[in-house]
Amino acid sequence: MIQPTDLADRYGAPAPWRRRATVGVCVVLVAAFLGWLGWTVWDQSTPQVRSDIVGYKVVDKHLSTATVEVRLADDDVVASCTLRAYAEDHTVVGELVFTPVDGQSVQEVRTERLATSVELLGCTAPGQSRPR
Numbered sequence: 396m397i398q399p400t401d402l403a404d405r406y407g408a409p410a411p412w413r414r415r416a417t418v419g420v421c422v423v424l425v426a427a428f429l430g431w432l433g434w435t436v437w438d439q440s441t442p443q444v445r446s447d448i449v450g451y452k453v454v455d456k457h458l459s460t461a462t463v464e465v466r467l468a469d470d471d472v473v474a475s476c477t478l479r480a481y482a483e484d485h486t487v488v489g490e491l492v493f494t495p496v497d498g499q500s501v502q503e504v505r506t507e508r509l510a511t512s513v514e515l516l517g518c519t520a521p522g523q524s525r526p527r
Contacts, residue, residue, distance in 0.1 A: 443467070443520035444474040445527045449499065451513035459504045461513045465495040476518040478502055480510035
């Protein structure tokens with residue numbers, strides 16, 4: 396009859412430092428990931444410019460106005476905002492790109508024919524690729 400042998404006797408026991416090294420490497424990787432995650436959340440939640448459309452009005456066949464609320468993080472931020480006017484058949488009939496000021500402003504969008512709605516696509520600042 397063959398006697399079972401202990402695997403540690405047969406192959407040798409792992410070095411005690413390997414477990415500590417593995418745990419240490421995992422802790423460093425998790426800390427780096429959590430640091431990156433925290434930075435990403437903070438960066439995405441504090442954009443240089445934020446904007447909302449308060450309302451719009453179709454003035455006539457070739458003009459619509461939109462009231463836009465813009466919040467700039469600093470006074471020296473140079474942002475760019477885009478408004479689009481749509482017709483009843485959902486085609487774009489007018490577009491306006493403007494440099495906003497902090498606060499509420501009324502913008503005029505020239506249209507090629509009667510618009511039925513105006514949409515704020517958003518505002519961007521240097522280093523902010525996604526419109527807000």
